[in-house]
């Protein structure tokens with residue numbers, strides 16, 4: 001089934017000039033970018049995006065980190081896009097991510113793990129609408 005998912009290329013990956021390689025990997029996996037925006041998240045914007053994690057011990061560090069530098073926010077579309085993207089990203093902790101995945105190639109730590117990807121179709125809808133209006137999706 002054709003799905004949409006939200007991806008974020010995080011500050012560490014932007015800083016190390018990995019934007020192009022990561023987008024190439026999305027396209028190579030059949031995930032078509034239908035919206036792309038480079039932006040700097042305010043702390044409040046990062047807190048709103050990650051609100052489901054607000055009780056977690058890493059919430060403050062995570063949202064401080066996500067607002068520490070520019071990110072690239074994308075909507076990806078393709079068959080089984082949510083799962084295809086999660087497989088392509090690899091495990092949350094880059095040290096545990098399978099070889100060849102985005103996090104194994106570009107992630108530095110569990111926090112600076114290069115990319116975010118929606119974990120379900122339901123959450124993808126919420127996350128996409130957090131950043132994009134329907135009219136911005138190509």
Ligand code: CMP
Pocket residue numbers: 053058062092110111112113115116117
């Ligand atoms: P992400 O897919 O963006 O979703 C939540 C993020 O929290 C996750 O990637 C990690 O970068 C970050 N994080 C930091 N510490 C932890 C942790 N101990 N367990 C899970 N996620 C963590």
